[in-house]
Every structure is written in C-alpha cells, then in structure tokens.
Amino acid sequence: xxxxxxxxxxxxxxxxxxxxxxxxxxxxxxxxxxxxxxxxxxxxxxxxxxxxxxxxxxxxxxxxxxxxxxxxxxxxxxxxxxxxxxxxxxxxxxxxxxxxxxxxxxxxxxxxxxxxxxxxxxxxxxxxxxxxxxxxxxxxxxxxxxxxxxxxxxxxxxxxxxxxxxxxxxxxxxxxxxxxxxxxxxxxxxxxxxxxxxxxxxxxxxxxxxxxxxx
Numbered sequence: 001x002x003x004x005x006x007x008x009x010x011x012x013x014x015x016x017x018x019x020x021x022x023x024x025x026x027x028x029x030x031x032x033x034x035x036x037x038x039x040x041x042x043x044x045x046x047x048x049x050x051x052x053x054x055x056x057x058x059x060x061x062x063x064x065x066x067x068x069x070x071x072x073x074x075x076x077x078x079x080x081x082x083x084x085x086x087x088x089x090x091x092x093x094x095x096x097x098x099x100x101x102x103x104x105x106x107x108x109x110x111x112x113x114x115x116x117x118x119x120x121x122x123x124x125x126x127x128x129x130x131x132x133x134x135x136x137x138x139x140x141x142x143x144x145x146x147x148x149x150x151x152x153x154x155x156x157x158x159x160x161x162x163x164x165x166x167x168x169x170x171x172x173x174x175x176x177x178x179x180x181x182x183x184x185x186x187x188x189x190x191x192x193x194x195x196x197x198x199x200x201x202x203x204x205x206x207x208x209x210x211x212x213x214x215x
Contacts, residue, residue, distance in 0.1 A: 005155035007055045016077065016084055017139040019067050023091050024128070024135040026060040030098040031128040035121045037102060043113035050106035056097035064092040078139075083210055091131060097196035098124065104192055108185040120162055120193040127158045127200035134207060137215040148207060153182075155204035162197035166190060 037049030067088040071081050077082075077101070110163050134151040141148040169190060177183040 015070055015074070016067065017135070018092070019063055019070070019131070020088065020138065021112075021135045023060060023063045023067070023088060024132040026056050026063065026130050026159075027091060027098070028092045028125070028128040029097050030056040031063075031121070031125040034098050034102055035118075035125055037105065038113045038118050038121050041112060043103055043106070046106045046109070050102045053099050053102040057095050060092045060095040064088050074139075079210060079214060083206070083213070087206050087210070088204070088207055090199065091135075094128065094131070094196060094199045094203065097192060097199045101189060101192040101196060104189045108189065110185045110189065111182055113187065114169065114190075116165055117190060117193060119165050120190065120197065123158050123162045123165075124193065124196050124200070127155055128196060130154050130158075131200060131203055134203075138207075138210075141211070142215050146210050152204035152208050152211075155201050159197045159201035162194055166194040 032051050033049055033056065037053075038047055039048065040049075068085065071077065071084060075087050136149060137148050137151065170187065173183060173186060173190075177186070
C-alpha cells in the first residue's frame, strides 16, 4: 500500500513522451491506410480499408485515454496538464478526421476518387509524418527549439496548400458535375479531407504555444 501511494506521487514525466509518440504513429498509420484505399476503386476494398482505419482510430482513442489517466495520477508533469491534454486530444483528432473521411468513402461509394482527393490524402500523410517527427523532438526541444518551430511551419504550409487544392476542386466540381447526388458525395468527402489538414495544423499551433512557454 505504501509503495502504491509512493508511486502515485512520484513524477512520471518520461511516460508522456512515449505515449505521445505512439499516438502520433496511429495518425501516420491511418494516413497511410487512407492513401492505400484511394489507390483502389471498388466499394468492397474501400470498406476493408475503412475497418483498418477504424482499428487505428480505436487504438488512438485508447492511447489518448491512457494519457488522460496518467495526467490524473502524476504529481509533476513535464508541461502544464492542460497543454499535454490539449496536445493529445488534438493529435487524436487528426486520426478521428481520417477515420471520418474513410467512413464517408465507404458509405457514399463515389463513382471515383478524384485526383484532388488523392492529393489531399498525400498532404494528410505528410502532415502525419511531421507530427511524428515533432513528437520525437518534443522531450528535448528546448535545446534546439528552431527544429520544432520548423515542423509547426510545415504543418501550416500543408494546410494552406490543402485549402488551395480544395477551393480549386470545389469550383471545378460545381462547374462540371451534373449529377447532384454525386456532387454532394464528393463535396462531403473532400470537406472531411480538408478538415483533416486543419486538424494537423491545430497540432502545430498547440506546439507553438508550448515553445513560447518552455523554450
């Protein structure tokens, strides 16, 4: 009992960084599954990949809940509890968005995945990769904050690129698509893909706040 109480109040700072790393890996895994799914053109395959993405999303939720639990049990944390909570939540939100996009593809069964949709998926994967690199850097970033700042900037640039690609595609879609149902399907899928890059950029914004506080 004594050891249990002691462990409860001993700082467990090192636990958060591996957990955040694991969480970022689920984002990368889900993003790669999303790209793979778009290289196929059958509803059956989209459904299969959706279930794989769903598993990644569930894993992300489990890791996020573990982080929240550790926050409640750790006496001293490496950053403010709110910062760790918000960072974990926002990283998991990227996976949730990927899951939502994959779900729409599986349910709506569009005639085809547009090149612009595939482009957004690649941008999502690039953002996921940068988030992983940022989490690798997080524990020791104060020694060289410029590297973490660069990752934040890259996430913002990806989001800007995605906005431009989305806006251009939507203009073309409304000018060229004559099937109203197909237009709605495609628009909703593209919206969710674009929102995923917004979610990744939000991770960068939270990291910027951490840099300001602790660098």
